Amino acid sequence: MKVTEQPVLRDIVLIGGGHSHVGVLKRFAMKPVPGVRLTLICRDTHTPYSGMLPGYVAGHYSYDECHIDLSNLAEFAGARFYRDEAIGLDRTNRRIICRGRPPVPYDLVSINIGSTPRVNEVPGASEHAVPVKPIHGFNARWLNLLERAQTHEGPMSIGVVGAGAGGVELLLAMQYRLQNEYRARGKDPKQLSFHLFDQAPELLPTHNDKVRKAFEATLRKRNVHIHLGSAVNQLEAGHLGTETGQSFDLDEILWVTRAGGPEWLRNTGLDLDEGGFIRCRDTLQTESDDDVFAAGDIANVVDHPREKAGVFAVRQGPPLADNLRRRALGKEPKPFQPQKDWLALISTGDKYAIASRGDRFFKGRLVWRWKDWIDRRFMKKFNDLPPMEESSTLPDTAAAQNPEEASQAISAVAMRCGGCGAKVGSTVLSRALGELRPIERDDILVGLHAPDDAAVLKVPPGKAVVHTVDFFRAFIDDPYVFGKVAANHSLGDCFAMGAEAQSATAVATVPYGIESKVEDVVFQMMSGAVEVLNEAGCALVGGHTGEGRELALGFAVNGLIDPNEVMSKGGLKAGDKLILTKAIGTGTLFAAHARLAARGRWIDAALESMVQSNLEAARCLRRYGAQACTDVTGFGLLGHLVEMTRPSGVDAILNLSAIPILPGAAETAAEGILSSLQPANIRLRRGIKDQDRWVDHPQYPLIFDPQTAGGLLASVPADKADACVAELRALGYPVTAIIGEVTPQGDAIEPITLRD
Missing domain, CATH: 3.90.650.10 (PurM-like C-terminal domain)
Structure with missing residues (x-):
């Protein structure tokens, strides 16, 4: 964990670990903004780079070669990494609602979560198709499909719905990999058949005619059955139907089309387009809220509409980082205009690729080697991270939004009191702890929410008291998870002796900062701790919270035990x-x-x-x-x-x-x-x-x-x-x-x- 003397003045929260956000993390790592803290919320620790995903499917890359380690990147950037999933945005109270943790407050928020397949629009698709997006969840689905294909006996038919660049590239990569797997196991690769479906009348509709013809020739040479001009309108187990009445028996169906924004965005009050994507200005701020940004596939930059392609998400990383920085410092964000055409490098699975930019067109194995070099160079920027030097300076209050915040920031690190003067203020504590709901026990006479000097407990007849204490400083940047670990660690001695945990008293050290940031850290940390204590039947009855340079937490735990049944x-x-x-x-x-x-x-x-x-x-x-x-x-x-x-x-x-x-x-x-x-x-x-x-x-x-x-x-x-x-x-x-x-x-x- 990076430790800084700078008090936190502004919280920028990044929802999702997409290509734009990894660029933001790297940019802030190389040039931090004093007083501005980044938090990344993502349910996956490793995020795939879309440009290398077909090569991974084809077997050319290992998992680590084509995935960015968000945990390391966040650590490198001095950002907090919350491994969870955002499921809502409360703009009124400026909080992000998460699936498995307390809400996360923000001053600025950026959304880069990719898109979600709209499989519910086609009967049976949600039950019987394998969606490729969201891309971060594809690996588990692909490995399951690969295992099924490897153990399948007899002919096997695989269908891909979506004849854009993503669908075509994925189909050819799967075909190459699976045919090689069949040969390695002594099975006939001709038992595999592949089908490509799309309602569009042509392949790769956003690419030039030369590219389309090249891929059509490749698909036919590889014996792929192409079905265009008729939408898929029904899926059943092992069966696919189209709107023209055609019917196909398929063992596996992959869905690479009809993606949109997740359902939870519709409840945020943000302006969305017909596909559920967030409407943004050319500053990457949403049309609805200057403090909410969006990038990548989830964003529709209305003045500069572009194809949903990873290249645009990557290119949006630097301007997004710069505009988040400017907004945090009270400056006007700058407009960003993406390029009108772009280099597209699409592989055919067998270390052969086709390149196009506008009307230009190239193909061959040399093109694949060029693509491989570009992709590896991109990944190296995020996985080969240089050591960063710590710096300590006087407080920088540029991110303060008013004189009161600036004053709090200066006093947060200057001339700190000792003794009881180092306590966290009672107002901050009462707000942070007021939402906690520790369990109630009949043998706790005076507990956490009683305004007394100490807790009062009863010891039942025939029981002895076990008493233990543990305390340590944080080793991760997520106060909620740290609170859970600290409470669990502190309960360990009690359980090891065979005792029932009765009560816990907390001792915490919280880094200096302005009141709102200190309050949230205390709330997040103690929310995690109380969850663990409650599950153990242990009542939090009180504690002490003081200021310090690093976050730390411990508990004194009381337990009850039959004196004749002690495990020692x-x-x-x-x-x-x-x-x-x-x-x-x-x-x-x-x-x-x-x-x-x-x-x-x-x-x-x-x-x-x-x-x-x-x-x-x-x-x-x-x-x-x-x-x-x-x-x-x-x-x-x-x-x-x-x-x-x-x-x-x-x-x-x-x-x-x-x-x-x-x-x-x-x-x-x-x-x-x-x-x-x-x-x-x-x-x-x-x-x-x-x-x-x-x-x-x-x-x-x-x-x-x-x-x-x-x-x-x-x-x-x-x-x-x-x-x-x-x-x-x-x-x-x-x-x-x-x-x-x-x-x-x-x-x-x-x-x-x-x-x-």
């Missing part, structure tokens, strides 16, 4: 099996994330693990006779296992190859990218017998890796271990594994034996 670190018994419920690797992954060396999907997988509660896992382990349990956190797997062996008076065998590892962790550890806590944890290697034998094992560094919100490490009687693992996996802990066993204490001073 000292309960290991010789003969027990060691079970781990989650994969390890968060330390190295987030160290790599800070260096832009981790793929976004690795970080997604780590966060998914970190927000998963250990509550049901702890209950399951207890049912199978676990008496020793701990959550794996800062000391790493080895450190926590050593902690358990000492009070238990036993030794342990750890099977390195059996330990579940988070995606990407082995790669980042092999690169030598490790957590700052790793050196301290490695000192515990003295607890390993013959540890010099294992230093080159790929899993070895990861047993020292510090975890955040890690899984549970427990011992279970050997005769119950397999059943316990099966139930844990069924409960939603899919990587749960037996990673070793407990042995009687030997003569050696080292308690841990490693095995492969």
Whole structure:
């Protein structure tokens, strides 16, 4: 995470990770605007580059070669990355409504979400066609289709609806890939047949006649059946019908036509065209609202209408970034006029391409190599990111919209008070916390919304109190997700002992800033935390919030437990099996994330693990006779296992190859990218017998890796271990594994034996 001394004055929120927005992120990364913060909301971490998608389908490019890693790009740009989907825009309250998180406030917002197939206009299309758009969701659909084609026996017919450049290029790429797959499996590629449909009377209607004739010749040479001049009007399972009464039996149908804007745009009050696209001026501001911008396929720039093509979205990136910058600084945006004609490079799937610009026309394998060079150069700008130097300057208030904001910004970093003067103001806190709804418990007598000095709790008869505390600074820029992880991490110790969480008291540090921005950070962070606490049956009863340079959060958690059923670190018994419920690797992954060396999907997988509660896992382990349990956190797997062996008076065998590892962790550890806590944890290697034998094992560094919100490490009687693992996996802990066993204490001073 980039940390800046500049208080946030203006929030620019980017909805969607399209080609225009990746250009905005790169431009702001190279030239940030003091006091202006970017937030990207996108449901996918990796966004495909449309120019290389046919090459990916044809098998010429790997997934990473043709996808931009939005997580890394946002980190590079100092932008917050919210992995979610926008489903509404509340312009009155200036908030973006999201599917799975609290609303996100904005000062300026830009929409670059591509288009959505209007399959509901044709009966059966939504159920029986594979839509290519929105393009970010195509990969999963393509892989499913590829798997079905690979396992299909007998003849197979594939239809593509849409004979524009996208449909033609995709069909030829699929044909090339699938025929090669058939040959590789000893199947006859002639069993595959391909059909192209469109209501238009000709192919590629927006291209010149030479291009159309070249592709018509290519399609016929490749035995593609072309059906033009008749709209598809009905789809059923394995069947397609046209308005002229023709009928076709097809095993797979892809939809590459009739795209429009998503339905939620109709409720925003923005002016839309007949296709549901946003009407924009040549400044890329919407006709309806100067503070709402749009670009790419979703935008209809009314004075300069152009084809829906990736080249225009790419070209809109720089002027969009410049106009967002100008608007944030109170300046007038400048009009942008796109080129009248453009270079189109359309591949035929087999490393052969056709180029056109206006009436000009070229074709051949050299053209494909030219296209490949252009595409790779474009991707390199967004995936090969240079290291950025941190800078610290006095507050810049150019983005302030009035003297009060400027005054707040200056006081936010200058002459900050200590002690109670460093608290976040009561008005800000009351607004931020007023919308939270922590659960109510009968044993909480005085809680969060009671104006008292402390919470008051009851302890039921026969119960003992478990008390624990955890606190750490943010490692991601999304305060909502950070709040969920922090709460889950803090509950871990309570669950590991077999306790029921009763109450939590929060301690938070929030970066300096103007009141409205501080309020939203507190609200987002505590909304995530309260969701997790509520799901655990734990009531948030109070807390303390102060100012600081970095966002941080922790909780003191009270739990209730039967004193006769405590799972402690000292309960290991010789003969027990060691079970781990989650994969390890968060330390190295987030160290790599800070260096832009981790793929976004690795970080997604780590966060998914970190927000998963250990509550049901702890209950399951207890049912199978676990008496020793701990959550794996800062000391790493080895450190926590050593902690358990000492009070238990036993030794342990750890099977390195059996330990579940988070995606990407082995790669980042092999690169030598490790957590700052790793050196301290490695000192515990003295607890390993013959540890010099294992230093080159790929899993070895990861047993020292510090975890955040890690899984549970427990011992279970050997005769119950397999059943316990099966139930844990069924409960939603899919990587749960037996990673070793407990042995009687030997003569050696080292308690841990490693095995492969």
